[in-house]
Amino acid sequence: MPESYGLNKFPFIVCNSVSISYLGSIQNTPIRTIVYTALAFLCILLLVIWLTPIAFTACSPGSYWCLIAYGFTTSGGAVGFFILLLLTGFFYTLSEKIFRQKVIIFFKSVISLILVFGALAWVNEHYTKPILKLQRPSHVYMLKQTHIADKIDTLYTLGKKERGEFFAALVKDHIDAFKDIDARVQQHWIDEAGFSFPSGHTFNAFLFAMVIAYAIYFNRSRPKLRKLFFLPFAWAAGVGISRVAMGAHTALDVSAGATLGILIGLLFLYIDFTRHWLTRK
Numbered sequence: 001m002p003e004s005y006g007l008n009k010f011p012f013i014v015c016n017s018v019s020i021s022y023l024g025s026i027q028n029t030p031i032r033t034i035v036y037t038a039l040a041f042l043c044i045l046l047l048v049i050w051l052t053p054i055a056f057t058a059c060s061p062g063s064y065w066c067l068i069a070y071g072f073t074t075s076g077g078a079v080g081f082f083i084l085l086l087l088t089g090f091f092y093t094l095s096e097k098i099f100r101q102k103v104i105i106f107f108k109s110v111i112s113l114i115l116v117f118g119a120l121a122w123v124n125e126h127y128t129k130p131i132l133k134l135q136r137p138s139h140v141y142m143l144k145q146t147h148i149a150d151k152i153d154t155l156y157t158l159g160k161k162e163r164g165e166f167f168a169a170l171v172k173d174h175i176d177a178f179k180d181i182d183a184r185v186q187q188h189w190i191d192e193a194g195f196s197f198p199s200g201h202t203f204n205a206f207l208f209a210m211v212i213a214y215a216i217y218f219n220r221s222r223p224k225l226r227k228l229f230f231l232p233f234a235w236a237a238g239v240g241i242s243r244v245a246m247g248a249h250t251a252l253d254v255s256a257g258a259t260l261g262i263l264i265g266l267l268f269l270y271i272d273f274t275r276h277w278l279t280r281k
Contacts, residue, residue, distance in 0.1 A: 031269050034213050034229070038206065038262045041233035045258055048237075049244045049251040055137065058245035061182045065245070070184055072242035075235070076201040084208065085113050091215045094225075113211065117204060120264070124203065129195035136196040138189040138247040139167070145177040146170060156195075164193035185246055192248055199249045202257035205236035210265025236261070 048054060058069030074080050089110040093102040135152060143149045155163060167190045171178055178186055209232035216229040240258050243249040249257075 030217060031214075031266070034210065034217060034269070035262070035266055037213065037230050038210060038233055038265070041230075041237045042206070042258055042262060045237040045240045046251075046255055048241055049254055054241065054245050055251075056141070056245070056247040058242065059181050059185045059247060061180070063182075066182050066185065069242035069245045070182075070188070072235075072238040073188070073201060073246060073248070076205045076239040076242075081117070081204060081208070082114075084212070085110055085117075088113060088208075088212045088215060091212065116268075117208070120207070121200060121204065124198070124200050125194060129197065129200075132197050133195055134197035134250075134253070136189075136192065136194075136248065137250055138192070139163075141247060142167060142170060142178075142189065146174050160194050164190055167193060188246065188248065196249055197253045197256060198260060199240070199243050199253040199257035201243055202236070202240040202249070202254045203261040205239040206233075206258045206261030207265045207268075208261075209233045209236040210262060210269060214269055 058066045060066055075084070089106040092109045093106050096102045096105060133156060135156060139155070140149065140152060143152055143155070155166060158166065171186050171190065212232045213229045216232070217226055236258070240254045243254050244251055
């Protein structure tokens with residue numbers, strides 16, 4: 001069950017504070033529409049992960065929920081994210097009629113997005129998370145299952161690679177202790193050996209949703225497609241929910257990642273230079 005940290009009103013506090021602080025100063029109506037949509041899905045995400053017992057529910061071997069959650073989590077990982085970046089570049093080219101211009105815009109967009117997301121992910125993994133040093137709920141669970149929960153602080157003094165090797169050996173030596181955990185989830189827990197806060201998957205998903213939603217919303221050559229600009233936010237919320245459901249993050253980790261993703265995405269879209277650089281609009 002997700003930890004509440006005594007903050008039962010946390011979802012409402014986040015939604016209200018973001019709305020009051022930032023939306024009042026945005027004069028660009030299309031950006032306001034995108035941000036309001038982002039906030040709506042953020043609130044849905046927060047309500048699910050804070051007010052329902054969803055933590056560790058997507059871990060059972062062979063369950064459809066486990067398969068769905070794993071799919072969402074994978075789509076927010078390195079490979080899935082790269083595929084989505086290519087699709088985003090494709091969306092940016094739809095309004096162009098000349099093939100040469102399509103190619104130029106595609107590569108400029110994809111390269112720009114890779115540089116931005118790569119830089120932000122590097123900062124999160126090498127600075128933000130190591131400074132805060134919060135433990136992953138999956139790691140706590142694994143140590144409790146093997147009756148060595150008191151070793152958690154010592155374990156987190158090791159490097160990420162060493163922690164991964166430790167958890168791989170732990171699972172191998174205690175097969176019965178993890179028989180109720182899907183093998184893919186076990187491997188994901190081993191691979192995700194870094195610190196917990198904030199959720200990098202959720203941060204990237206909501207930041208990416210802001211960028212691609214803007215591209216879809218401004219696609220003049222496909223008017224019907226414009227109505228689907230909310231779908232990236234539905235996907236981002238799914239990624240956030242999957243992180244808690246698989247035990248990879250706490251509700252607090254995911255809440256922070258989603259909120260930061262929206263705020264930085266808003267910053268990129270609000271500033272003319274970065275909006276043009278990222279979206280070619």
